[in-house]
Amino acid sequence: MQQYRVLVINDFEQKGGAEVVYRQSAELLRAMAGVEVECFDASQLHGSLSLLARSWNLAAARALKRTLITYRPHRILVHNYHNALSASVLGVIARYKRELGYAAFMTCHDFHLIYYSPSLHYIMNGHIKHLALDALRTGHVLTLRVSAKGAVHDIFSKAYWHAVRAVYKPERIFDQIICPSNFMQEALLHRGIDNTVVLHNPSVVTVTNKPVSVRGRERFSLAFVGRVVREKGLAGFIELARSIDFARIERIGVFGDGADREAIERRYAPLVESGKLVFFGSLPQDRLFSELRRFADAIVLPSVGMEVAPLVIVEAAMLGLPTLIREGVHRLDFGNTVGNKITYRDDPQSIRAALDELATHLATPERRYDVREFLPQRYAEGLADIMRLR
The missing domain is CATH 3.40.50.2000 (Glycogen Phosphorylase B;)
Structure with missing residues (x-):
């Protein structure tokens, strides 16, 4: 039987829904016959995350490089990287993909690949508005405010996003991008990203409870x-x-x-x-x-x-x-x-x-x-x- 070493990567070990799926994916892969799993996330790095580190985390890139050289995975599954590990890890994944020959996959938990805001929103008159997918193909998105921290922060955030895409195109680094919903797949396609597949995230609740009937209640x-x-x-x-x-x-x-x-x-x-x-x-x-x-x-x-x-x-x-x-x-x-x-x-x-x-x-x-x-x-x-x- 073929033996596979799989490296599962995410920003954080514990935080929100993406982190739950990160841990679940590692556990489910580990339970497969012939599959060995190792995890890599920010909990393995020393020190607190500064604003600079969140923009370009050299410590994360160096640590990932050491892990790849030592572990020599056959497959990599990335969940999130842009909140803590930063885009610095993309170059490491791309370089050692060529040298070690592994296949790389990514689950798209948010819209960061295609837009400045991970939740696909912009701010108008203090209110959060949702961006229509068709707008992704226009220059109009450049004029929309996505940061609540002011115009300067907004400009730098957009410049950084474009700089990362100019240096690395994540969709080219990954063999396939896993979409947890049809809408995510549709959104990626609007940006010309078509190496996608839909796979719903797993529920944490594993036992189905029978719905309880509530009759005669007003509240x-x-x-x-x-x-x-x-x-x-x-x-x-x-x-x-x-x-x-x-x-x-x-x-x-x-x-x-x-x-x-x-x-x-x-x-x-x-x-x-x-x-x-x-x-x-x-x-x-x-x-x-x-x-x-x-x-x-x-x-x-x-x-x-x-x-x-x-x-x-x-x-x-x-x-x-x-x-x-x-x-x-x-x-x-x-x-x-x-x-x-x-x-x-x-x-x-x-x-x-x-x-x-x-x-x-x-x-x-x-x-x-x-x-x-x-x-x-x-x-x-x-x-x-x-x-x-x-």
Whole structure:
């Protein structure tokens, strides 16, 4: 039997959804017969990440070079690099790909390959707007503000992005780019990147729970799961709930932490004191899922930025829960077969209608959710085929 050494690369070991998939992919590859796996991420580097290091991390490039020479992989799978390892690792991957002859693959967790903002947004009059894919082919994108840190930072960010693309074209370094959604594949194609394949990220929840019927209830508990930062839209959803006097909403539970948590707790202190807004903080996965089953009737996904493949939809379904989704969070074709999505817009009439639809949905005892496309085994089989490991 052919033996394969696989190196899996990512910015961070622990942080967000991409890091979960990074660890899962390593575990699933490691479980394959004839496959040996080693991981490389910023946790293996010494010292804190300065702004300069995030732009061009020479320590990461040198460490990766040593790893490649020592480990001599047959395959490389990259998840993210631009947040910590930086584009400096691209040259190392390209050089040793020629010398060692490995095949290289990358999972596109965000839109960084094709646009300045990883969430495909721009800022107008202080508000986050989504960029239409057709605009990627025009010079108009140069005029759009993508950074909230001011015009100078915006100019330097764009200049850096173009400089990296002038030196390295990532799509040429990787044999195939793995897209977690059809929309990501479509977005890459708009930039002329066609060496792509769609493979849905695997759910962390591995056991499917039967949806529970909720009859005769007028009010429901909603759970927000994720980082408490501006682009995730929690503050906006709380404000929307207040605009309808929390009609049909018993309480909102916040499962996560982030830079905006303290400000939101201060701003909505009366809601926290009354129990309408409950902060659980970041929880280990096993406890998170059990707490969600205990607390929530539904999950809310109010993101302002564009989500590539929001697995919270799938994981909610596997817990037996529907998901309220703000329109514009992602292309609505993602997870359509699951059957647990209810959408709303940012206006009182729309959220009222969505909550009424949620009540009807929860009262349907025969409802079923289809999560087969997102099971870890399906992902592992797809990864093995794409990376030619069997």
